[in-house]
Amino acid sequence: MKTSTEAEARSQDVDWAPLRGALRGAVILPGDERLLLASKQFAAGRPLAPPQALVCCQDTADVQRTLEFLLRHELPFSVRSGGHCFADLSTSAAVVVDLSELNPxxxxxxxxxxxxxxxxxxxxxxxxxxxxxxxxxxxxxxxxxxxxxxxxxxxxxxxxxxxxxxxxxxxxxxxxxxxxxxxxxxxxxxxxxxxxxxxxxxxxxxxxxxxxxxxEALTVVNGRWALTEAAALMELWQRHAPEAEADVNLELGLVAPDDPELPCGVELFGVILGDEASAANHLSALERHLGPLASGLRTWRLPPAEAADYLVGLLDHETAPAWLPSLPYRQTGYQFTRSNFFDEPLGPEAIRACVEQFQADRRYAQHRELELIPWGGAYARANGRSSFIHRKARMMIRHTTVVGARSSEELREHAREWVDGSQATVRRHANGHVYQGYADLRLDDPHRAYYGxxxxxxxxxxxxxxxxxxxxxxxxxxxx
Incomplete structure (x- = not known):
């Protein structure tokens, strides 16, 4: 087998005509403006070189023929369906096998x-x-x-x-x-x-x-507060959201806008499933739990079609149409994300350190998010039926920074350092496992972290x- 460097160099000299003639889909090569389809909305911290070939398959036979061709020519390849891998694992090879047209x-x-x-x-x-x-x-x-x-x-x-x-x-x-x-x-x-x-x-x-x-119809819940309430809300959320009935799914997020002159905030967002009477009972329980902070809550009742749009992110947390980027992506921003699962609630000291780190040394054009995601409910009921091991966790925390396509290398490195620092404030309280959907190139032992x-x-x-x-x-x- 050739080395990766040798194989990538050879991919530039391959005669792609036989594969082109065999596929329902397309083989897109450098010089073809359609190669822009290989771009991503966010890359994992460094610019991504375009592939030497983007092979767009339209059916299973296309995939078979493409695989046979690539193996015969000993070409390195990656496979992607949507191109959203947080570590660029599906996009960074010399040849990208794209499944986006297998979409019925x-x-x-x-x-x-x-x-x-x-x-x-x-x-x-x-x-x-x-x-x-x-x-x-x-x-x-x-x-x-x-x-x-x-x-x-x-x-x-x-x-x-x-x-x-x-x-x-x-x-x-x-x-x-x-x-x-x-x-x-x-x-x-x-x-x-x-x-x-x-x-x-x-x-x-x-x-x-x-x-x-x-x-079914559902009730959307949203609350917003100043960051001064973050520690209290994180403590309250931990004692409610992971223990709530399965019809209640509420996340808590700390948000730092990309302009450091704008204040950070805290947002509670999510859904209560079930009929209106049941949702009202769950909401009353939440309000009692939050006490005076419940005054920051708002709710909307959505009929089924709008509920579907909210669940998939076509509506924002306040049920307005969400902003969506234009496709294809002509410029690539940069996103840094790390995660951990937790079996126990964070204590006051860890919460305080986390909030302090969140607002420390903010930079212009750097957006930050800290997201607390409840687990439990049906997540736990399928334990052992698949290779997904993160069943018994209480919650997951996601640390994210985003910077733009024109950001400097120094700003990108600062964003990466903030994510590392944020995760460090809570890592020793975590259970050692990481969500594989947030692929992380900075893990010492990713396979153990993902699969245990x-x-x-x-x-x-x-x-x-x-x-x-x-x-x-x-x-x-x-x-x-």
Missing amino acids: VEPREGVTVVGPGARSCDVSKRLASVGRVVPTGGCPWVAIGGLALVGGFGFLGRRHGLTTDQVERMRVVCADGRVLQVSADEAPDLFWALRGAGTGGFGIVTELTLRTAPL DSLPRLQRLKHQYDPRNVFRHAQSLPVP
């Missing part, structure tokens, strides 16, 4: 059959038209393929579980070109592995069947299904 959404009785490139917003809109919904995250542009393989949490998660928990069947192109149907009854070991560790390098998923649920005690079994399955390590990136599972 076909509702059926109680399930939906989707392509991995279908965006969450498109899945939501199509299902809403027939009165159904599937749990996804809150970013409408994220593709369902990557989301369903790493976990996928959102406002429906505490009632229905992760996106990956809804997967009932998958079609997978293996390293040797075979196509497998994977489910609890067919290749059940691979089915277990793909649901939670599916980006670890087992194969290319070209179709998913997901269980759906009835789409599932790692030995996952490595055996990696060797079984990909013994030559065909599917690899900087954090793919090692072949034992």
Whole structure:
């Protein structure tokens, strides 16, 4: 096998005509303005070079032919469905195999059959038209393929579980070109592995069947306060949100605008599911728990169609149409994100240190967020049924900074340092595990952090299904 440098150099001299002639999709090369499709909204801290080829597959046969071609020419490649990997693992190889055009959404009785490139917003809109919904995250542009393989949490998660928990069947192109149907009854070991560790390098998923649920009206909850209330709110939130009934899913966020002359704030946001009477009871319990701080709360009752838009991020936290970037991305910003899971609440000292770090040394054009995400509910009920190990956690904390496309290297490094410092204030209280959907290149042992005690079994399955390590990136599972 050639070294990565040799293979990347050779990719510039490959005759792509045979592959172009064999595909329904397109092979996009440098000099073609469509190569802009390879760009991302945010990169993981450094500029991304465009690939030497972007191969856009339209069906499973395209994926098979592309894989055979790339292996014959010994070309390094990555596979992406939406291109939202926080560590650029799906975008940084010389050749990017793009699945965004494998995007059908076909509702059926109680399930939906989707392509991995279908965006969450498109899945939501199509299902809403027939009165159904599937749990996804809150970013409408994220593709369902990557989301369903790493976990996928959102406002429906505490009632229905992760996106990956809804997967009932998958079609997978293996390293040797075979196509497998994977489910609890067919290749059940691979089915277990793909649901939670599916980006670890087992194969290319070209179709998913997901269980759906009835789409119902819901109540949106939002509250805003000055940062002076952050410590009190974090303490109150920890004793309520992770313990609330599964119909209640409320996150707490600290937000620092990108202009340091503007004040930081605290925001409570999320949903209460169920009918109006039930939602009113849950809201009353929340108000009693918050005490005087409850005066900052507001609520909206959304009918099913608007509820679907809110759940997938097409509406903002106050139910207004959300701002969405234009596609394709002509400029790439930079995002730094780290996460931890916690089995116990943070104590007052850790909370105080976290709040102090949040507002320390702010810089112009640097946006910060600290997000507290409740776990429990249905997240815990699927323990052991998939390779997703983060079932018994109480909460997750996400530390994020974003800077623009024209930011200096010094500002990017400062943003990275703030994220590291923020995580350091709470790391010793965490359980040692990290959400694989927030891929993190700065982890000392990412496989243990993502997969914990599932790692030995996952490595055996990696060797079984990909013994030559065909599917690899900087954090793919090692072949034992």
